Amino acid sequence: MRFSKAYIPTTKEAPKDAQLPSHIYLSRAGFVSQVAAGLYNFLPLGKRVLRKIETIINEEMAVCDAQEVDLSFVTPAELWEESGRIEKFGKELLRFRDRKENLFVLGPTHEEMMVNIVRNRVTSYKQLPLNLYQIKTKFRDEARPRFGLMRGREFVMKDGYSFHASTEDLDREFDAMEAAYKRILERLGLEFRIVEADSGAIGGTGSKELMVLAGSGEDTLAVCDTCEYGANVEAARRAQRTDIPEAPSADFARFRTPNIKSIDDLSNFFHVDPYYTLKAVVQRAVYIEGSELVCFFVRGCDELQEVKARNSIGAIDLVDATEAELIEIGLVPGFMGPLDQDKIRIVMDNDTKNATSMICGANEADYHFVGVDLSVMHEAHFADLASVQEGDGCPHCNGKILHTKGIEVGHIFKLGTVYSAPLKAEFLDENGRAQPFIMGTYGMGVSRLVAAVIEQHHDEKGCIWTPATAPYLVNIMVSNIKEESHMAYAEELYATLQKNGTEVILDDRKERFGFKMSDAELIGFPFTIIIGKELDNGSVQIMIRATREIITVDASEVISKIGELCK
RNA sequence: CGGGGUGUAGCUCAGUAUGGUUAGAGUACUUGGUUUGGGACCAAGGGGCCGAAGGUUCGAGUCCUUUCACCCCGACCA
Numbered sequence: 001m002r003f004s005k006a007y008i009p010t011t012k013e014a015p016k017d018a019q020l021p022s023h024i025y026l027s028r029a030g031f032v033s034q035v036a037a038g039l040y041n042f043l044p045l046g047k048r049v050l051r052k053i054e055t056i057i058n059e060e061m062a063v064c065d066a067q068e069v070d071l072s073f074v075t076p077a078e079l080w081e082e083s084g085r086i087e088k089f090g091k092e093l094l095r096f097r098d099r100k101e102n103l104f105v106l107g108p109t110h111e112e113m114m115v116n117i118v119r120n121r122v123t124s125y126k127q128l129p130l131n132l133y134q135i136k137t138k139f140r141d142e143a144r145p146r147f148g149l150m151r152g153r154e155f156v157m158k159d160g161y162s163f164h165a166s167t168e169d170l171d172r173e174f175d176a177m178e179a180a181y182k183r184i185l186e187r188l189g190l191e192f193r194i195v196e197a198d199s200g201a202i203g204g205t206g207s208k209e210l211m212v213l214a215g216s217g218e219d220t221l222a223v224c225d226t227c228e229y230g231a232n233v234e235a236a237r238r239a240q241r242t243d244i245p246e247a248p249s250a251d252f253a254r255f256r257t258p259n260i261k262s263i264d265d266l267s268n269f270f271h272v273d274p275y276y277t278l279k280a281v282v283q284r285a286v287y288i289e290g291s292e293l294v295c296f297f298v299r300g301c302d303e304l305q306e307v308k309a310r311n312s313i314g315a316i317d318l319v320d321a322t323e324a325e326l327i328e329i330g331l332v333p334g335f336m337g338p339l340d341q342d343k344i345r346i347v348m349d350n351d352t353k354n355a356t357s358m359i360c361g362a363n364e365a366d367y368h369f370v371g372v373d374l375s376v377m378h379e380a381h382f383a384d385l386a387s388v389q390e391g392d393g394c395p396h397c398n399g400k401i402l403h404t405k406g407i408e409v410g411h412i413f414k415l416g417t418v419y420s421a422p423l424k425a426e427f428l429d430e431n432g433r434a435q436p437f438i439m440g441t442y443g444m445g446v447s448r449l450v451a452a453v454i455e456q457h458h459d460e461k462g463c464i465w466t467p468a469t470a471p472y473l474v475n476i477m478v479s480n481i482k483e484e485s486h487m488a489y490a491e492e493l494y495a496t497l498q499k500n501g502t503e504v505i506l507d508d509r510k511e512r513f514g515f516k517m518s519d520a521e522l523i524g525f526p527f528t529i530i531i532g533k534e535l536d537n538g539s540v541q542i543m544i545r546a547t548r549e550i551i552t553v554d555a556s557e558v559i560s561k562i563g564e565l566c567k
Numbered sequence: 568c569g570g571g572g573u574g575u576a577g578c579u580c581a582g583u584a585u586g587g588u589u590a591g592a593g594u595a596c597u598u599g600g601u602u603u604g605g606g607a608c609c610a611a612g613g614g615g616c617c618g619a620a621g622g623u624u625c626g627a628g629u630c631c632u633u634u635c636a637c638c639c640c641g642a643c644c645a
Binding site for chain 1: 568602607640
């Protein structure tokens with residue numbers, strides 16, 4: 001491509017709405033432009049990056065014998081009614097009617113459609129397993145799209161679905177997909193972590209998220225500083241605590257604690273570590289039908305993890321309870337404890353099981369119990385409720401947990417029969433019995449990956465594309481196109497690179513050196529070959545974008561040098 | 568969906584408090600000239616329904632009402 005003919009509208013200023021580096025630089029460098037909230041146009045450079053990522057995904061899927069399909073974007077609403085998701089998805093599902101008044105939706109994900117194309121066609125265990133995927137635009141009418149390409153309403157996703165006759169076979173395919181996804185991200189040149197994730201209300205197992213590590217990520221990850229363990233904090237586990245503070249010695253007693261309500265106050269008042277106090281968090285749990293107040297207890301040194309709490313009782317949502325709601329049912333805010341109270345459902349963190357020497361509220365204003373032995377609560381509902389904190393022990397090794405931020409670019413998930421059963425997608429097993437398909441699902445956010453590359457690879461000058469994601473690997477920049485010998489050399493180099501299959505752009509614009517260099521840095525080509533006055537000495541220069549280092553090489557060796565730098 | 572903010576030239580923004588010639592700047596664009604290794608300089612130009620609708624007024628970018636869009640925080644997010 002010749003730059004002079006390319007449509008690459010770069011700008012000095014970022015759109016005022018852009019906050020994230022990926023949004024700012026992708027806009028400024030002319031990769032994308034915004035159309036409306038959460039909707040973006042991909043301009044030529046952006047489209048090239050998308051296609052490069054798609055190509056890598058296709059290649060790795062081919063290795064796994066996964067087959068690409070292309071399902072219709074507009075899907076009949078009946079399918080969604082059949083699976084029961086039309087209500088669950090709510091307003092995120094964009095619906096509309098055609099001229100015959102039939103209701104349709106724009107596909108936000110394609111489980112239903114994919115199940116639909118195999119049901120009644122794949123009818124025998126002999127036809128399994130099967131792994132089908134597509135790379136396609138999805139639409140979710142998000143309440144609040146933001147962060148540029150990171151969270152759009154319309155986005156490109158690779159969504160794959162596998163069908164199996166047994167859970168063992170699903171496990172095998174799941175591992176193969178995890179390995180393939182890992183290879184994809186490695187090839188893209190991204191630093192990432194595969195983490196354990198929350199399975200959500202749908203159930204299923206083996207939920208794993210692929211997280212590109214970047215400070216602007218929306219998800220908090222708990223990762224081990226020693227081993228490979230990593231998990232979304234929503235699902236993170238930790239080792240049993242070993243550095244247990246010295247226990248306070250006190251016999252069981254009811255103790256007057258005037259106006260001592262918070263964990264801090266309590267721990268100062270009794271001079272005990274918060275580890276020995278019990279924190280009560282009351283939430284209104286919302287279910288499909290109705291709601292109730294639930295009190296969660298964790299140790300004073302811990303925080304309640306909301307997703308874990310929600311999962312522990314199968315609620316759809318938790319909202320903070322107000323003091324008025326507590327008082328109404330006869331609870332005493334600031335002095336709540338699990339003992340001797342039957343006014344509210346309680347759930348206790350696993351770490352409080354059989355805990356001794358505890359201090360907890362006495363369910364009476366200005367009184368706490370001390371010296372509590374929680375083994376009396378052995379019939380209570382225990383669950384993992386506490387949020388894993390930095391410094392906690394890794395559940396797999398002796399390492400320590402650290403927190404880091406990640407961008408979720410992939411999510412793989414064992415669905416089991418969650419969709420195949422309600423949609424009656426069945427095959428006959430060896431015994432001639434009808435069984436629903438056992439399914440896995442494998443998603444990867446392709447347009448989000450474009451943004452993720454830049455979130456992880458940029459500097460104050462602009463984008464820094466990795467070789468696998470760059471719109472062009474090499475930019476040949478002619479310092480002054482009026483120098484005929486320089487231009488002739490550049491043309492020759494351009495032709496040679498094109499012939500050997502290098503993705504190359506020739507910056508033949510009638511612009512000054514500084515202007516073209518700034519564009520090269522903003523767009524972020526991995527290598528810019530500068531052809532200018534050095535050519536009179538038989539040399540050219542290569543600017544390595546990642547470091548902005550400029551090296552001088554003999555004009556005859558420039559191609560082999562580029563090859564060397566790519567390694 | 569709750570709270571906050573912003574809509575004026577392709578882009579980034581002044582101007583709105585206190586209504587008053589022909590609505591400005593920078594940048595980008597066009598033409599001519601000079602320059603040519605880090606976003607050049609000089610000169611001359613083109614470009615606006617001041618988000619939309621209604622109202623108040625002799626007069627509205629500016630005041631009032633309604634509405635739409637976009638952004639931020641939160642809720643939500645296979």
